[in-house]
Amino acid sequence: MLNDKFNREHKHISLAHGSGGKLMHNLIKNLFLPSFGNPLLSKLDDAAVFEVGGKKLAFSTDTYVVNPLFFPGGNIGKLAVCGTVNDLAVMGAKPLWLSCGMVIEEGFDYDILSKIITSMKKTALQAGVEIVTGDTKVVEKGKCDGVFINTSGVGIISGDPLDIENIQEGDAVIVNGSLGEHGIAVLSCRTGLGFTTRIESDCAPLNDFIDEILSNSDGVRFMRDPTRGGLATTLNEIVEARDYGILLNEKDIPVSDGVKGACELLGFDPLYIANEGKVVVVVEKEKANNVLEVMHKHKLGINSAVIGYISVKCKRKVCMKTVSGGTRIIDMLVGEQLPRIC
Amino acid sequence: MCLGIPVKVVEIKGKQGIGDIGGVRREVDLRFLEDVKVGDYVILHAGFAIQKLNEEEAKETLSFLEKMNM
Amino acid sequence: MKYIDEFRNRKFCEALSKKIREEVYGEKRMTLMEVCGTHTMAIARYGLKNLLPENIRLLSGPGCPVCVTPNPDIDKAIGFCRLKNIIITTFGDMMRVPGSSSSLQREKADGADVRIVYSPNDAIKIAIANPEKRVIFLGVGFETTAPTVAASIKDAREEGLKNYFVISMHKVMPPALKALVKGEEVKVDGFLLPGHVTTITGTEVYNFIPRNYGIACVVAGFEPVDILQAALMLVRQIKNKKPLVENQYTRTVTKEGNPYAKKLLNDIFKQTDAEWRGIGIIPKSGLCIREEFADFDAEKTFELKIEESKEHPDCICGEILKGVKEPIDCPLFDTICTPENPVGACMVSSEGTCSAYYKYRSYDIDEDNRG
Numbered sequence: 001m002l003n004d005k006f007n008r009e010h011k012h013i014s015l016a017h018g019s020g021g022k023l024m025h026n027l028i029k030n031l032f033l034p035s036f037g038n039p040l041l042s043k044l045d046d047a048a049v050f051e052v053g054g055k056k057l058a059f060s061t062d063t064y065v066v067n068p069l070f071f072p073g074g075n076i077g078k079l080a081v082c083g084t085v086n087d088l089a090v091m092g093a094k095p096l097w098l099s100c101g102m103v104i105e106e107g108f109d110y111d112i113l114s115k116i117i118t119s120m121k122k123t124a125l126q127a128g129v130e131i132v133t134g135d136t137k138v139v140e141k142g143k144c145d146g147v148f149i150n151t152s153g154v155g156i157i158s159g160d161p162l163d164i165e166n167i168q169e170g171d172a173v174i175v176n177g178s179l180g181e182h183g184i185a186v187l188s189c190r191t192g193l194g195f196t197t198r199i200e201s202d203c204a205p206l207n208d209f210i211d212e213i214l215s216n217s218d219g220v221r222f223m224r225d226p227t228r229g230g231l232a233t234t235l236n237e238i239v240e241a242r243d244y245g246i247l248l249n250e251k252d253i254p255v256s257d258g259v260k261g262a263c264e265l266l267g268f269d270p271l272y273i274a275n276e277g278k279v280v281v282v283v284e285k286e287k288a289n290n291v292l293e294v295m296h297k298h299k300l301g302i303n304s305a306v307i308g309y310i311s312v313k314c315k316r317k318v319c320m321k322t323v324s325g326g327t328r329i330i331d332m333l334v335g336e337q338l339p340r341i342c
Numbered sequence: 343m344c345l346g347i348p349v350k351v352v353e354i355k356g357k358q359g360i361g362d363i364g365g366v367r368r369e370v371d372l373r374f375l376e377d378v379k380v381g382d383y384v385i386l387h388a389g390f391a392i393q394k395l396n397e398e399e400a401k402e403t404l405s406f407l408e409k410m411n412m
Numbered sequence: 413m414k415y416i417d418e419f420r421n422r423k424f425c426e427a428l429s430k431k432i433r434e435e436v437y438g439e440k441r442m443t444l445m446e447v448c449g450t451h452t453m454a455i456a457r458y459g460l461k462n463l464l465p466e467n468i469r470l471l472s473g474p475g476c477p478v479c480v481t482p483n484p485d486i487d488k489a490i491g492f493c494r495l496k497n498i499i500i501t502t503f504g505d506m507m508r509v510p511g512s513s514s515s516l517q518r519e520k521a522d523g524a525d526v527r528i529v530y531s532p533n534d535a536i537k538i539a540i541a542n543p544e545k546r547v548i549f550l551g552v553g554f555e556t557t558a559p560t561v562a563a564s565i566k567d568a569r570e571e572g573l574k575n576y577f578v579i580s581m582h583k584v585m586p587p588a589l590k591a592l593v594k595g596e597e598v599k600v601d602g603f604l605l606p607g608h609v610t611t612i613t614g615t616e617v618y619n620f621i622p623r624n625y626g627i628a629c630v631v632a633g634f635e636p637v638d639i640l641q642a643a644l645m646l647v648r649q650i651k652n653k654k655p656l657v658e659n660q661y662t663r664t665v666t667k668e669g670n671p672y673a674k675k676l677l678n679d680i681f682k683q684t685d686a687e688w689r690g691i692g693i694i695p696k697s698g699l700c701i702r703e704e705f706a707d708f709d710a711e712k713t714f715e716l717k718i719e720e721s722k723e724h725p726d727c728i729c730g731e732i733l734k735g736v737k738e739p740i741d742c743p744l745f746d747t748i749c750t751p752e753n754p755v756g757a758c759m760v761s762s763e764g765t766c767s768a769y770y771k772y773r774s775y776d777i778d779e780d781n782r783g
Contacts, residue, residue: 326459389531
């Protein structure tokens with residue numbers, strides 16, 4: 001059976017299992033889902049949505065292990081707050097309360113920790129959430145990379161929760177700006193690759209932006225934030241086991257020159273690079289222009305664009321018309337992207 | 343087997359230079375080329391410039407394609 | 413991006429595609445082969461197969477230096493990982509390639525210090541920064557890359573470094589092309605030749621192909637427009653029955669190539685017989701480090717315990733590399749051998765034929781919906 005084959009072949013967990021792509025998906029499907037098995041988890045949404053006392057709540061969690069801890073445009077603390085806030089916001093929830101679990105390496109500099117905490121406080125304030133509970137552990141030197149942070153969060157959904165089941169043929173697929181900025185910003189700090197760039201992480205809380213969209217327009221069917229594994233992975237998740245696919249136009253996908261340059265240098269594909277301040281919005285075709293107008297008015301949506309459409313012509317697949325006029329399939333990320341010379 | 347991209351030389355120090363593509367910069371080893379000037383485009387592979395890009399030839403190729411397109 | 417975007421121009425691609433169609437209309441099928449993994453990738457990434465007519469068959473040959481590295485060499489690299497007090501430095505391309513029972517990535521997961529570098533210069537920097545460790549650089553690649561590795565060995569000598577070593581798994585193209593055309597297993601009408609290898613070697617090294625074997629040759633750049641223009645030039649040569657070596661990539665490639673790079677390559681390396689996965693031993697097709705630089709030769713310095721190399725019995729990477737079979741002909745393709753669990757190098761290397769085919773399957777939406 002698939003699970004046994006998976007177990008036999010993958011006796012060790014490798015870095016690829018955490019990169020957000022196929023291996024991670026398989027790990028979740030073959031180990032976590034069968035073990036924890038329940039209908040809420042099986043939806044594999046960005047947040048679990050359930051009802052308590054007549055109120056719809058969304059609940060999500062995220063763990064941050066980014067290295068380096070500080071990078072252009074942010075740090076692990078800011079990321080940890082934004083990540084969970086955004087997972088709640090894309091479900092249509094108003095994020096309210098976060099927990100914060102920290103694993104700190106023995107010998108870690110107190111001032112640096114203080115900077116991270118201050119950043120978390122600032123980001124939480126900006127997002128309108130409160131960190132209401134937490135946990136702290138210290139591990140021996142070498143047992144973690146400085147600091148690992150987990151945040152979990154709860155939000156309230158007042159309208160109808162956005163549901164993937166609402167998506168229909170012809171719906172427009174919109175993204176709010178240039179892809180790949182977070183991934184490239186983090187990579188630029190890694191030694192051994194030796195490139196410098198002015199690119200900054202796009203890390204930002206999206207809840208205010210998403211609230212603007214939902215309050216000032218209708219026709220939004222579904223949202224998701226494309227983080228690890230990039231836009232390609234997120235779009236593949238949307239069409240998995242569906243009877244529709246997504247047809248993209250490469251020329252319409254916003255990618256800044258800096259990200260393009262870094263990708264050319266390393267042999268990377270921007271569609272697979274992590275984002276931390278982007279949202280994919282699937283909108284009823286006729287309402288797309290109106291949604292775009294609302295998005296353009298917000299600072300996080302200035303470069304929003306329609307990048308493609310839901311199409312039954314490419315079931316369960318994400319396809320793309322390339323800038324040169326050919327067409328190709330965009331698969332989910334498999335393993336990490338590695339810099340290449342070939 | 344040859345990921346090589348055109349980068350613009352923005353700085354030269356002896357046989358080392360800095361190449362720029364889209365604002366991204368990287369050290370470029372210039373030892374395989376003669377007469378590189380700031381502003382030249384070179385083909386970057388594995389941290390080395392393997393050739394100067396001949397801008398005249400590039401323009402000629404593009405102009406040939408324009409004519410063919412009409 | 414200058415000198416990149418213009419060569420991805422859709423109008424040019426469509427015009428070239430149209431011209432190719434006109435030229436081959438009514439002609440019998442032509443088989444073109446590209447012998448550069450970067451070409452395989454580019455064709456797949458831009459969906460260029462859609463833009464070529466049905467009577468042009470485009471094959472991928474042994475152009476991926478990672479894919480053609482046979483298991484015993486991969487096993488050697490893995491053997492180095494298991495030595496004490498070493499740092500393995502490698503291009504990213506090698507990380508996931510499966511050897512007989514492991515890969516660099518797996519060794520790293522098990523605790524080996526394996527670091528990806530972008531340039532051999534970065535490996536030298538690591539050696540200087542870690543004097544108590546032995547730094548071994550895995551030298552893979554063809555004539556484009558070998559000079560850069562040669563430069564690092566020269567620098568190591570000039571710096572007096574005692575802790576920098578290279579394992580040379582480098583190969584050179586022309587002998588492999590000769591073996592391919594002599595082999596006659598696949599009838600190739602034209603070669604799309606590797607633009608960046610030729611930037612170093614110059615175009616003359618390929619003259620024997622049209623002269624002795626009557627096969628058309630065009631040296632091509634790597635953008636969609638370059639590839640399509642080169643295909644058009646090949647088609648015309650084939651139709652006119654006038655095979656020669658033509659240069660499409662004139663903005664970078666010349667007849668002489670790069671004399672400085674060639675000289676350094678020859679100063680540090682010499683040609684040797686080498687084994688190519690699936691093809692076997694090709695005389696004088698590999699590069700080994702000359703005696704004078706033996707201090708930097710990892711194979712001469714370290715004693716390795718390597719397991720006996722074995723290949724999966726059903727893996728047909730060799731035939732795929734020769735262009736004799738295509739990925740869909742392989743019983744393992746997309747069943748046991750997938751990008752996340754590769755059996756052979758063709759699947760794991762980012763530009764291996766099977767990997768490119770799997771990841772970037774050219775997709776004709778209308779065809780899929782007619783069926």
